[in-house]
Amino acid sequence: MQFFLDTANLDQIREVADLGLLDGVTTNPTIMSREGGDWREQAARICELVDGPVSLEVIATNHEAMIKEAKDLVSFGPNVVVKIPMIAEGLKALRELTERGIKTNVTLVFSPAQALLAAKLGATYVSPFVGRLDGLSQSGMEAVEQMRTIFDNYDFSTKILVASVRHPLHVLESGLIGADVITLPYSTIMQLVQHPLTDSGLAAFLADWEAFQKK
Template sequence: MEFFLDTANLDQIKEVRELGLLDGVTTNPTLMSREGGDWREQAALICEAVDGPVSLEVIGTSAGEMIKEAKDLVSFGPNVVVKIPMIPEGLKALKELTERGIKTNVTLVFSPNQALLAAKLGATYVSPFVGRLDALGQSGMEGVNQMRTIFDNYGFATKILVASVRHPMHVLDSGLIGADVVTLPYSTILQLMHHPLTDKGLAAFLADWEAFQKGN
């Protein structure tokens, strides 16, 4: 399973890259706006800093606008994946972008049927938003499980990119289901590394070693 970092912050990207855990990055207009400054400059820097895929999102809502923006976004680097919203106009744009060989990430996916449509049109990734479904009392991960079954049934090459990840259990469930990618906020990646028994055990080992050194 690949780990993407869901951020537009270069410091976070560099830190996770140094850990060896960075397979790619996903961004969106909200994340870009938090960084301030020139978004184009920021996007170019992110694409330079990341060896793997970088998802950059269109903001247009018509197929024509999305296609025009996609042509611009791919100029930032060969690793750009264009994020397209799961709306009818987005599907129209997706079809043409697939034909042009442009990699795509269909975002704001909330049902297996939506994921199926995107896969039929050749999306590179589909991004089910599990946390937002959980917040409504629905099971986001059950939808991911159904997507995995459907994609495997028909041999779709589209990758399932689990998004809106809120806690480590989402990562665990993604791995058990066989999702291809999870995109995580920086805080959740930190949570994955820590366990209270690890900290307690290390403290005990160091204390025992210090006592041993003093006794010799």
């Protein structure tokens, strides 16, 4: 399973890359706005810094404007993946972008049926928002599991990119289901590294070694 970092923060990107865990980056308008400054400059720097795919999202809600934005976004680098919202106009844009050979990430996916439509139209990725489904007392991971079954049934090449991740359990369940990619906030990646027994075990080892050296 690939790990994408869900951020536009360059320091976070560098740190996760240094850990060897960075396979790509996902952004959205909210994430970009948190960094301030010129978003175009920020997007260009991210694309230069990241070896893997970088998802940049369109703002338009009609397909003609989405296509125009997509042409602009791909100019930032060959690793750009254009994020398209799961709406009817988005599907029109998705079909054309697929025909043009532009990589796409269909975002704001909340049902297996939506994921099926995106895969049928050639999306590179679909992004189910599991945390938001959980927040409505629905099972986000059950939706992902159903998507995995559908995609395997028809041998779709579209990759399942689990998004809206809220805690490490989402990561574990995504791996068990066989999701292709998971995009994580920086804080969740750091949570995966840590375990209290690791900390206490290391502290005990170091204390024993220090005592041994004093003998």
